[in-house]
Amino acid sequence: MNLPNQSRRSFLKTSVAMSSSAIPLVAGLAQAKSNDTEKPLMAYVGTFSSPLKDVLETQVDLPPGNGRGIHLFKVNRETGAMTPAGIHPMGTSPSCLAVNAEGTRLYSTNETDRVGKEKHGSVSAFKINKQDGSLEALNTVDSGGAGPTYVSIHPSGRFLLIANYFGGSISVLPILEDGRLGEATDIKNDAGKIGPTTATNAPKGSFAISGHDRTHAHMIQSDPSGRFVLHVDLGLDKIYIWKFNEKTGKLTANDPPSVSLPPGDGPRHFHFHPNGRWFYSIQEEGSTIVLFDYDSKAGTLTPRQTISTLPAEFVGSNFCSEILVSDDGKFVYAGNRLHDSIGIFSVGSEGKLTYIGEEWTRGDYPRSFSFDPTGRFLYCCNQRADNIAVFQVVKNTGKLKFTNHYAAVGNPSHIVFLDLAKKG
Helix, strand or coil: CCCCHHHHHHHHHHHHHHHHHHHHHHHHHHHHHHHHHHCCEEEEEEECECCCCCCCCCCCCCCCCEECEEEEEEECCCCCCEEEEEEEECCCCEEEEEECCCCCEEEEEECCCCECCECCCEEEEEEECCCCCCEEEEEEEECCCCCEEEEEECCCCCEEEEEECCCCEEEEEEECCCCCECCCCEEEECCCCCCCCCCCCCCCCCCCCCCCCCCCEEEEEECCCCCEEEEEECCCCEEEEEEEECCCCEEEEEEEEEEECCCCCCEEEEEECCCCCEEEEEECCCCEEEEEEEECCCCEEEEEEEEECCCCCCCCCCEEEEEEECCCCCEEEEEEECCCEEEEEEECCCCCEEEEEEEECCCCCEEEEEECCCCCEEEEEEHHHCEEEEEEECCCCCCEEEEEEEEECCCEEEEEEEECCCCC
16 A cells, blocks of 8 residues: 555554554453452341340340341352451341342341331341442331241342241332332231141151241242242241232232141241252251142142151251252252251152251251352351351262351341342
8 A cells, every 4th residue: 555655654653543542442441351350259148136226125036136237248259258348237137138130239128026116027128339249228118017037039020029927927019110119019918727836747856846826927939930929837837829910019819829738847948949840848847848849830839748857867856947959950958957957858850859968057056048159159047156157069969068167147047149240
């Protein structure tokens, strides 16, 4: 190409300027990418927390009040170790937490039994800072009953589902456009015959009596499709199934409206298998897991297997807590309080469980546990030991290996994770 001298000089200057300006541009892109990957994996821990001085003392569990609200941690992605990253102080026992799919909002059930003059609990909404994971309070609303113990987010992202343990009720709260919560679109109160204080399937010598004094809604969650909502009532020994109207946030009883567990066994939590066809329910006082076949078209449950969460030789009292299915669907994990173990089960080709072992929780009274986002680590909230113990999940066997990492948290109840490096 032939260029006049002036044009050639201009062309060379422009080329040099462009090449030199490209260097900071490339560096900037690399820096932005580096900054994203350096953003932490966060853990948020719900606790049983002491009431503030201007709030009536309404404790809900023992030992009460060692937590200080929602505790924040940065998590080492390689080792699973947790480093304290702050506390969002609350005196209302934010015992269960949920993070939305975009990673921008966190919600907590506050397991008190007073909101103003009402004998109700509350639910709080928080904005998450996507740079450092810190929380900013948005608002707090009435939960629709006393002692809300469980919160989940409907797959639409537009509603919260709440189980009020001490109120024996469930509620649906709308999530507004800015993440705040509106007043309940629906509240349902459980009713019926309370089950016996002696569980049908309790271990020999058990004196495990917890919730058969009245109705106790303990967990609520949508099925994978969002068309049905299921909740358990421990005192009534039932799992309820509701049709859900995504436009109005209203619940309508399914046909049949519920399925019964053995009298006194006390269903507490449940978890769907990744295939959506198998449903596992854990019974708090019976110390069992029941496998149900789930019909996603009709919203019905059919029981097919009952298995103990404990080793065959165990006798005495035990209270079950959490149940989780691994992301690959190969293993089920069951929490045992007093026995202080996590029972480990393999999942057969038809969904049936086989007991393959247990792991000591390294603490007292494992209230719940959760996997990190990769499924490589399991974090156990030892409520009465005031710690969280970290375990490595051995993928091929499903066994748990203690990492020798603990995190000190007063009365931890629930742990959830958010990877700030992941695009929401």
